Amino acid sequence: MTTNTVISARDLSLTFQTNDGPVHALKDVSLDVEKGDFVSFIGPSGCGKTTFLRCMADLEHPTGGTMTVNGISPEEARKSRAYGYVFQAAGLYPWRTIGGNIRLPLEIMGYAHDDQDARVKRVLELVDLAGFERKYPWQLSGGMQQRASIARALAFDADILLMDEPFGALDEIVRDHLNEQLLQLWERTNKTICFVTHSIPEAVYLSTRIVVMSPRPGRITDVIESTLPRERPLGIRETPEFLEIAHRVREGLRAGHGDEV
Numbered sequence: 001m002t003t004n005t006v007i008s009a010r011d012l013s014l015t016f017q018t019n020d021g022p023v024h025a026l027k028d029v030s031l032d033v034e035k036g037d038f039v040s041f042i043g044p045s046g047c048g049k050t051t052f053l054r055c056m057a058d059l060e061h062p063t064g065g066t067m068t069v070n071g072i073s074p075e076e077a078r079k080s081r082a083y084g085y086v087f088q089a090a091g092l093y094p095w096r097t098i099g100g101n102i103r104l105p106l107e108i109m110g111y112a113h114d115d116q117d118a119r120v121k122r123v124l125e126l127v128d129l130a131g132f133e134r135k136y137p138w139q140l141s142g143g144m145q146q147r148a149s150i151a152r153a154l155a156f157d158a159d160i161l162l163m164d165e166p167f168g169a170l171d172e173i174v175r176d177h178l179n180e181q182l183l184q185l186w187e188r189t190n191k192t193i194c195f196v197t198h199s200i201p202e203a204v205y206l207s208t209r210i211v212v213m214s215p216r217p218g219r220i221t222d223v224i225e226s227t228l229p230r231e232r233p234l235g236i237r238e239t240p241e242f243l244e245i246a247h248r249v250r251e252g253l254r255a256g257h258g259d260e261v
């Protein structure tokens, strides 16, 4: 752990008690995420990716080990609004406009009205949705809705962005475009991003580090440091360096759990 460590997990475990007995969603997970990192979590269904992200967000409570976010407990970090959280589904309220959806957390947090206006405008520009403030979610495509939900998570300037398979439901072309935009946004804002995905190319394209996980019990089996430059045109996915990292991720997944992925 260094002064730049944003998220730190030590021997983190979470066992759910279910009617069918205990489920070891996470077992002895240790990881440090540094400021400005883009960390992807990849692994087969049930390996604990979402649970780990939810622990960071104080939405689940570990049954063992320790975790800090910005040097404080996840609960304190949640109360100090240290992170924005983007879910798999955009989760926009259909009766609110796009602007109204982005504004909602700002209203709850008591931001002044002028400040709310300025923030909504700024984040809509950041995700390339300027001009859509007065539209309703159903008037936007799935990709645009997901961008709006990212804007909502960015609106209160949290330094950490937790993203749980935000582009999983989108077609490949839209996904490529959003991946590019997300990288640009990360470059511009220097946020720390934790990103859950099932896609090897997506993980390799986006990340500075790729965390490979394995189920039963959920654990980390490999952490791969990317050697790719920060600037990444989509064409980088054809380069030998990219394919080499993708190969290593695939091997890590195979070693961890047969051929489920």
Ligand SMILES: Nc1ncnc2c1ncn2[C@@H]1O[C@H](COP(=O)(O)OP(=O)(O)OP(=O)(O)O)[C@@H](O)[C@H]1O
Pocket (backbone or CB within 6 Å): 016, 017, 018, 023, 024, 025, 043, 044, 045, 046, 047, 048, 049, 050, 051, 052, 218
């Ligand atoms: N609230 C809960 N109660 C009981 N078991 C749970 C609960 N939440 C998750 N689990 C179990 O914990 C394990 C890890 O689940 P988790 O959702 O974190 O996996 P995941 O890697 O994100 O999976 P996926 O890729 O399918 O989203 C799974 O076996 C899951 O069934």
